[in-house]
Amino acid sequence: MWRSGWITWASSPVCVAKSGWRSGLTSRIPKSLVKPQGQFTHRLSVPKNALAHAIKNLHRRICHPDPFYRDLHDNEKFVRISAMEQKANAAERIIRRFGGQSALAALLGKRQSTIEHWARTGRVPAQWQMPLMSLGRQRGVVLEARDFVELKPNPIQPAEGRLGILLVGLGAVASTFISGVEHARRGSGRPVGSLTQMGAIRLGKRTENHSPLIREFVPLANLDDIVFGAWDPFPDNAYEAAVKCGVLDRHEHIEPIADFLKSIKPMPAAFDQYYVKRLNAPNVKRGAKMELTEQIRADIRTFKSANNCDRLVMVWCASTEIYIEEGPSHLNLESFEAALDANDETIAPSMLYAYAALMEGIPFANGSPNLTADIPALVKLAIDQGVPICGKDFKTGQTLIKTVLAPMLKARMLGLNGWYSTNILGNRDGEVLDDPESFKTKEESKLGVLEHILQPQLYPELYSDVYHKVRINYYPPRGDNKEGWDNIDIFGWLGYPMQVKIDFLCRDSILAAPLLLDLALFLDLAKRAGMKGIQEWLSFYFKSPQHAATVYPEHDFFIQQTKLKNTLRWMMGEEQITHLGLEYYQDYQED
Numbered sequence: 001m002w003r004s005g006w007i008t009w010a011s012s013p014v015c016v017a018k019s020g021w022r023s024g025l026t027s028r029i030p031k032s033l034v035k036p037q038g039q040f041t042h043r044l045s046v047p048k049n050a051l052a053h054a055i056k057n058l059h060r061r062i063c064h065p066d067p068f069y070r071d072l073h074d075n076e077k078f079v080r081i082s083a084m085e086q087k088a089n090a091a092e093r094i095i096r097r098f099g100g101q102s103a104l105a106a107l108l109g110k111r112q113s114t115i116e117h118w119a120r121t122g123r124v125p126a127q128w129q130m131p132l133m134s135l136g137r138q139r140g141v142v143l144e145a146r147d148f149v150e151l152k153p154n155p156i157q158p159a160e161g162r163l164g165i166l167l168v169g170l171g172a173v174a175s176t177f178i179s180g181v182e183h184a185r186r187g188s189g190r191p192v193g194s195l196t197q198m199g200a201i202r203l204g205k206r207t208e209n210h211s212p213l214i215r216e217f218v219p220l221a222n223l224d225d226i227v228f229g230a231w232d233p234f235p236d237n238a239y240e241a242a243v244k245c246g247v248l249d250r251h252e253h254i255e256p257i258a259d260f261l262k263s264i265k266p267m268p269a270a271f272d273q274y275y276v277k278r279l280n281a282p283n284v285k286r287g288a289k290m291e292l293t294e295q296i297r298a299d300i301r302t303f304k305s306a307n308n309c310d311r312l313v314m315v316w317c318a319s320t321e322i323y324i325e326e327g328p329s330h331l332n333l334e335s336f337e338a339a340l341d342a343n344d345e346t347i348a349p350s351m352l353y354a355y356a357a358l359m360e361g362i363p364f365a366n367g368s369p370n371l372t373a374d375i376p377a378l379v380k381l382a383i384d385q386g387v388p389i390c391g392k393d394f395k396t397g398q399t400l401i402k403t404v405l406a407p408m409l410k411a412r413m414l415g416l417n418g419w420y421s422t423n424i425l426g427n428r429d430g431e432v433l434d435d436p437e438s439f440k441t442k443e444e445s446k447l448g449v450l451e452h453i454l455q456p457q458l459y460p461e462l463y464s465d466v467y468h469k470v471r472i473n474y475y476p477p478r479g480d481n482k483e484g485w486d487n488i489d490i491f492g493w494l495g496y497p498m499q500v501k502i503d504f505l506c507r508d509s510i511l512a513a514p515l516l517l518d519l520a521l522f523l524d525l526a527k528r529a530g531m532k533g534i535q536e537w538l539s540f541y542f543k544s545p546q547h548a549a550t551v552y553p554e555h556d557f558f559i560q561q562t563k564l565k566n567t568l569r570w571m572m573g574e575e576q577i578t579h580l581g582l583e584y585y586q587d588y589q590e591d
């Protein structure tokens, strides 16, 4: 008699088929001891002591200890249990852990038909996930947020046809991005800074020496298949915008592609000066908020058919709006749509674009710190519509450095007294951020980083009293060539003080453009892979990453990078890289 439902590891059949015990069990049975017999077999030879050890570990994760499992010593049974687990969907696996449908219905005081419905659809509705987790805690049932999702990757649809990238805002970042992609296509410039274009990914063990380019490993849209659309309250086309922003050398990078840039004209924007005080421009849509979303949706459809696009993604790279806190109008779709109908001021223009994109089934990324799609109503809409979203605020200059340095301080257990960051910046973004209300939105986005990385609650002696200050000063002579200074007061052995000084003379849009490209291509990939809702694996690109309500955001640059690459490996059915590496020393130890 086979009973199942107690074991909580996940191992995809693809992985088992391809490489033996490659996924969940790798850490428990040394891979060198596992000898797959044939391409796809349920019989693996593992020495008994290794298996016994693995089972002992698994016992810790078995919710209802049962003599049946204690007797389990045969690896064939082991694999069959694994196979049974794989057949069940996420909801069924959870239901089994609580003893089956009727037992769970009784525990929750719900009708069994409700639980049957969850099992049939494979999904436990979001509002039941937290209650089930706390019920699990009470009853000693191991249940984590990730158990509610299918951990098997979906097949990825090919990147055939044209991809339209819709840019909200045709300013410095957007025009630099478009120009760079066009130069890369023509072979007159290199897409430096773009992981999708230049990065490689290691697969398998270090001894295998296999590190293909990311764009050859995952099916990404080809740069030649990209078309651009944009909205902006200024009527300047991409050529005029690029010239005015002054990021690129006019002679070398703008004039040679002038005709192409002139062909990209901004559609009238859903813009309201209330939200961006320092701008006033004529190329705007008229109407109440709900009507504006209809107009944006009409623009999307017209653009798609006029440009013969197969797929679209939208990226907000428009100005930073005033600070808005999440409130009752953002709670769910009903309250959000009611607020739209009522022209409520808690619904900013960026939310109109995000809502329109999601309603049209288009992935959405937010490159600025605005609240935008980081509200329960739009996160839920993204899930319901099967659309991936991510944000917020491109991680480019000072915060990029901060999320690299702060993990080093923590890794070495060096203390921190203060971190003073200041910038001078003279582009339109700098002008917008000169308004205290827009600056507050940016400030919130930049300040959260240190606290999350340094974890003062875990290390009060080192990080409980950190003075963290961030300033942005509008200084027109510098244009887009920002200068960011950091003064960092640290302390070491016996509390002796030390200082780190950084003077980063960067170019804001040169750093942001490759992120925009990667985000557009990865979001399109995620959509074709059936991924929906918040894409936390894209945190790597953001100052203030959108994250599930149940977890804190991950700011550490290197954890973000590992997460991104492991997600790509997972999507392609490849082994995750844990960096444990003990297997390289196995032979030595056995000798």
Ligand SMILES: NC(=O)c1ccc[n+]([C@@H]2O[C@H](COP(=O)([O-])OP(=O)(O)OC[C@H]3O[C@@H](n4cnc5c(N)ncnc54)[C@H](O)[C@@H]3O)[C@@H](O)[C@H]2O)c1
Residues within 6 Å of the ligand: 168, 169, 170, 171, 172, 173, 174, 231, 232, 233, 234, 245, 269, 270, 271, 272, 276, 279, 281, 316, 317, 318, 319, 320, 349, 350, 367, 368, 369, 393, 394, 395, 396, 397, 427, 428, 429, 432, 507, 508, 509, 511, 512
């Ligand atoms: N450049 C960077 O390194 C960087 C880094 C992180 C975040 N960001 C953010 O990216 C955004 C763009 O930066 P930028 O340097 O290109 O700024 P920018 O001022 O050059 O361009 C923004 C454009 O958005 C337009 N805009 C404003 N409201 C709009 C609306 N409702 N609809 C459509 N267009 C609208 C403006 O007219 C402007 O042309 C800003 O929010 C900025 O804070 C930039």
